[in-house]
Amino acid sequence: MTLDVLERARAALEDDFLRAAVRFTADRLRTKKQAATASLGRWEDWRDRGQQIRAHTVAHLDYYLGQFADHAAKAGGHVQFAADASEASQMVLDIIRAKQARTVVKSKSMVSEEIGINHLLEAAGVEVVETDLGEYIVQLAKETPSHIIIPAIHKNRAQIKDLFTEAGGEGLTTDTKTLAGFARRKLRQKFLEADVGITGCNFGIAESGSVVLFTNEGNADMVVNLPKTHIVLMGMERLVPTFADLEVMANLLPRAATGQNITTYLSMITGTRRPADHDGARELHIIVLDNGRSRQLSDPHMKAVLNCIRCGACLNVCPVYRQIGGHAYGSVYPGPIGAVLSPVLNEGEAYADLPYASSLCGACSEACPVKIPLHDMLVYLRQRNVERGWTKPSERMAFKGFGMTFAKAGRYRLAMKAARIGQGPLVRNGHIEAKIGPLKGWTRGRNAPKLAAVPFRDLWRSLQRDLQSVPSKPGGNGDE
CATH class of the missing domain: 3.40.50.10420 (NagB/RpiA/CoA transferase-like)
Known part of the structure; x- marks a missing residue:
């Protein structure tokens, strides 16, 4: 796609x-x-x-x-x-x-x-x-x-x-x-x-x-x-x-x-x-x-999109729309409502990319005067794209690898250790600026943070040990 x-x-x-x-x-x-x-x-x-x-x-x-x-x-x-x-x-x-x-x-x-x-x-x-x-x-x-x-x-x-x-x-x-x-x-x-x-x-x-x-x-x-x-x-x-x-x-x-x-x-x-x-x-x-x-009447995930009263309030709070305007959506309906409405009104892959034009911050749902859960619908449409095979092969392979890595704690720790070592040549001034490979989608417009030298899990275990080593007050219950 x-x-x-x-x-x-x-x-x-x-x-x-x-x-x-x-x-x-x-x-x-x-x-x-x-x-x-x-x-x-x-x-x-x-x-x-x-x-x-x-x-x-x-x-x-x-x-x-x-x-x-x-x-x-x-x-x-x-x-x-x-x-x-x-x-x-x-x-x-x-x-x-x-x-x-x-x-x-x-x-x-x-x-x-x-x-x-x-x-x-x-x-x-x-x-x-x-x-x-x-x-x-x-x-x-x-x-x-x-x-x-x-x-x-x-x-x-x-x-x-x-x-x-x-x-x-x-x-x-x-x-x-x-x-x-x-x-x-x-x-x-x-x-x-x-x-x-x-x-x-x-x-x-x-x-x-x-x-x-x-x-x-x-x-x-x-x-x-x-x-x-x-x-x-x-x-x-x-x-x-x-x-x-x-x-x-x-x-x-x-x-x-x-x-x-x-x-x-x-x-x-x-x-x-x-x-x-x-x-x-x-x-x-x-x-x-x-x-x-x-x-949409028979789809419990999308039926509420028909509640829309075309006020445009979701556009005015959307951090994506405010940066790119309406024409970037390539649809009659721009903004969050367009990212939901256009793919469901038009069958096929023509507008299947629009649900990705969102940060999923939920501001659109909060702004909607009739409480359409637009951010939930955007997630559902992304899921539907995956189920229908409307995603890039490279993306499918990446998420498959992501799933395998996070399925086991040992794999996750090993992967993060390798990434912490591998990021060395890319780090400049405390962050990653390199515009290469999958990083460039992020670093084209901002810097990527480097992985912390000490993982949070290690910090948490250290904090637990420190707390356990603190003696309780005499006559106390250890919670004071």
Whole structure:
């Protein structure tokens, strides 16, 4: 197995701006989250409730999907179920062709990235415009998002100015208001011209068939209300049973994602425009995507990954993500959630290397607002790779030798004695710097500690002998 993530990570580590930008933003989001959760109070209770809601929904997903589809249809929506990315993309293309649409506006949607809908539509001659500012920036750069919540985390204002100038901006500066003003003018015209709007779905409410969107820029409302046709791309797990459950998610998601008490816009769409309505789409199409999700329902180790609410909190605390950014993962979903989700949504070895892009520190699990045990899942996926033979022969031989050595105390002591002697030529200034053999993976970025001159086991035995030789106090019990 070729661990391509290592090559991408090395390239990212050489980009000083990327590393500084990711660290700055991740730290800022984490600090804001701490303040927002503290102000809410009883954060762990909220997390427990969020976990319960998501686990219950996933455990009864077939029932809630049926309920959601029924209510959405009664409200005037058309619900279709797609088995995979190809089928979902074709459904979107069929709707757009039926409407003879030439221009499509989109709000931020990870599912649309997952199925690659932009490329398909552009190949069919349809203009697709991302209207979330961050997504618009990465679209102009012909890149994928680097963060689930902040797609353009890796871009600075000078780079954005150059992209906007190439897109038709004149006399632009790196001033934030100037850049935002250009994007606003450019996108406003696209909203008015668009034939079809495409959004994702933060949550679907089963009891009403409603689609819920959390946004901060208001672009999703424009995408929903101005075009005559609205297409929703929804992962099959993105449901909550009731509006009361949505209240819990409305407190968890913005605080975990961006450190806000509530998002600027929380929009709920139930069906199509009614006669008395002043806005809203005349046609609503909801495409519910499986694409590997249902396979996790029968796997007790991975089922909880479907609880994810796509907040990105795990990215903001991950020591690996903060060093290499999102593109190093080579997947639509970066960070710890991407290292778990991508291998299970995609069969085969394509993303089997991602579970190794982790220190297994557990910070991601502690940050997750719905308590997904991401670090346990990463260990399980590594184990699965071994069982399926998706590891290098050299790695398998190394671990076999490791197991044999540690199986017997005598072998272990002999091996450590040999290593203590053998390390001599490699030690400089009290540590190992040599970039050779299996050492180079560690010493490329840091020094390796040398083995202690006296093993801890010997020190422990010496300490026990010293303690036994100390006489007890007269009349004491030896414990004083």
